[in-house]
Amino acid sequence: MPVRAVTRTLSDDPLGGTVRRTVLPSGLRVLTEAIPAMRSVSFGIWVAVGSRDETGPQAGAAHFLEHLLFKGTKKRTAMQISAEIEAVGGETNAFTTKEYTCYYARVLDEDLPLAIDVMCDAVADSVLEPADVETERGVILEEIAMHDDEPGDEVHDLFARAVYGDHPLGRLISGTEETVTPMTRRQIQSFYRRRYTPPQIVIAAAGNLDHATVVKLVRQALRGTPLDTDPAGPAPHRAATPAVRTRLAATVVEPKETEQAHVILGCPGIDRTDERRFALGVLNNILGGGMSSRLFQEIRERRGLAYSVYSYASQYADSGLFAVYAGCAPGKVDEVLELTRAELRRVAADGVTADELARGKGMSKGSFVLGLEDTGSRMSRLAKGELLYGDLMPVDELLTRVDAVTLEDVNALAAELLSRPMSLAVVGPFEENAFAVSR
Numbered sequence: 001m002p003v004r005a006v007t008r009t010l011s012d013d014p015l016g017g018t019v020r021r022t023v024l025p026s027g028l029r030v031l032t033e034a035i036p037a038m039r040s041v042s043f044g045i046w047v048a049v050g051s052r053d054e055t056g057p058q059a060g061a062a063h064f065l066e067h068l069l070f071k072g073t074k075k076r077t078a079m080q081i082s083a084e085i086e087a088v089g090g091e092t093n094a095f096t097t098k099e100y101t102c103y104y105a106r107v108l109d110e111d112l113p114l115a116i117d118v119m120c121d122a123v124a125d126s127v128l129e130p131a132d133v134e135t136e137r138g139v140i141l142e143e144i145a146m147h148d149d150e151p152g153d154e155v156h157d158l159f160a161r162a163v164y165g166d167h168p169l170g171r172l173i174s175g176t177e178e179t180v181t182p183m184t185r186r187q188i189q190s191f192y193r194r195r196y197t198p199p200q201i202v203i204a205a206a207g208n209l210d211h212a213t214v215v216k217l218v219r220q221a222l223r224g225t226p227l228d229t230d231p232a233g234p235a236p237h238r239a240a241t242p243a244v245r246t247r248l249a250a251t252v253v254e255p256k257e258t259e260q261a262h263v264i265l266g267c268p269g270i271d272r273t274d275e276r277r278f279a280l281g282v283l284n285n286i287l288g289g290g291m292s293s294r295l296f297q298e299i300r301e302r303r304g305l306a307y308s309v310y311s312y313a314s315q316y317a318d319s320g321l322f323a324v325y326a327g328c329a330p331g332k333v334d335e336v337l338e339l340t341r342a343e344l345r346r347v348a349a350d351g352v353t354a355d356e357l358a359r360g361k362g363m364s365k366g367s368f369v370l371g372l373e374d375t376g377s378r379m380s381r382l383a384k385g386e387l388l389y390g391d392l393m394p395v396d397e398l399l400t401r402v403d404a405v406t407l408e409d410v411n412a413l414a415a416e417l418l419s420r421p422m423s424l425a426v427v428g429p430f431e432e433n434a435f436a437v438s439r
Contacts, residue, residue, distance in 0.1 A: 011394050020211040027199035027232035030215050031382040033206040041112045041207030042379040044104035045123045046387050049195040052098045052168035060175015061191045063096040071132040073125045084118055109208035113217055120221035133185045144174050151427040155262040159425035162252040198227050199235040202386045206378035237390040240273050244319035249421035251435045261330040261428030266323025267420040272315035278401045279409040280313055282360035286352050287311045305332050330428050348418035351411030364402045
């Protein structure tokens with residue numbers, strides 16, 4: 001456990017700037033990437049707490065708390081929090097995922113001290129007024145209802161439930177009406193103080209900045225708050241074992257009178273530390289990662305059966321998903337599913353071509369590098385590297401890892417992954433048992 005701040009340089013990346021990391025005595029970590037050519041800075045506070053850290057009755061607590069932390073502190077009202085940042089043309093926002101929560105601001109470089117003070121105040125010292133709890137409860141219940149009116153979003157949650165069942169990874173991040181309605185301020189406050197501790201927090205910033213100045217400003221902003229604690233070591237990143245147990249292949253249908261049917265066909269994938277994740281990225285690009293992908297070409301371009309069709313991979317500390325989504329007319333679902341299954345079987349059995357491999361690798365490298373063109377994505381990269389992996393992989397090394405993916409790597413992964421029993425999630429005008437047997 002550090003009794004004083006410990007700083008080291010992680011990289012001097014030719015494709016970016018100098019990355020430095022400081023561990024404060026409390027265990028809180030500060031990472032920055034100095035990019036002098038930029039005139040903006042993105043500043044984020046990342047907490048290693050998400051919806052999977054909730055018990056069943058707590059479902060939605062992390063997301064509820066995210067809403068509340070912008071509602072006022074001992075120093076600022078909700079209006080002051082937003083007005084101070086907006087007065088300098090900046091922007092703030094936050095989001096909750098299944099494994100972490102992020103609060104961030106983007107401002108001109110000269111306004112970084114203000115952003116640090118406001119954001120640290122909001123995250124460290126929110127008062128959670130009872131009246132604000134009730135106001136945000138109403139907002140969240142409206143958000144849940146709105147989500148139910150978006151079948152294209154709902155089907156993804158339905159698929160997660162089909163694979164994970166009652167495991168927290170299968171639950172809604174927002175919680176449900178049944179869990180959010182009775183949740184008390186005391187429960188949220190307890191979740192806040194137990195979970196938001198310095199060892200669980202990573203602060204990241206990228207843009208035109210000085211690392212030592214950022215560390216100094218963070219320490220000043222947190223002095224005297226509940227995050228100004230006794231010495232501790234940083235919490236290790238979330239363990240990858242034991243692996244999450246998934247359900248046997250299941251079919252879940254949400255009957256809904258929609259003009260378009262939304263379907264997801266997929267299976268358990270690999271976790272985010274699996275060495276095959278680079279091969280999976282390439283395989284995903286080949287199958288459904290763009291307009292030149294197999295599924296897009298077959299289902300949309302050649303046959304015109306769906307406006308949107310793509311594949312995706314979600315990866316967690318100890319599990320993952322691989323899936324294909326399509327939105328189509330209800331009467332075309334059978335044909336879309338048949339073509340999707342046939343394509344997955346074909347790739348599992350016959351593999352992909354050398355040309356497809358080259359294209360898939362090029363897409364992976366290009367999308368990654370192009371994604372680093374703004375300070376927000378660079379800030380996120382710092383935080384995720386530290387929070388999810390305990391390390392920051394240099395850009396050149398990541399590109400090298402993608403380049404090293406071979407045809408044998410992709411084909412071996414395809415043979416294993418795409419041969420797994422597939423779960424199906426459907427939202428549309430169907431009976432609940434409409435897909436109980438192969439149609």
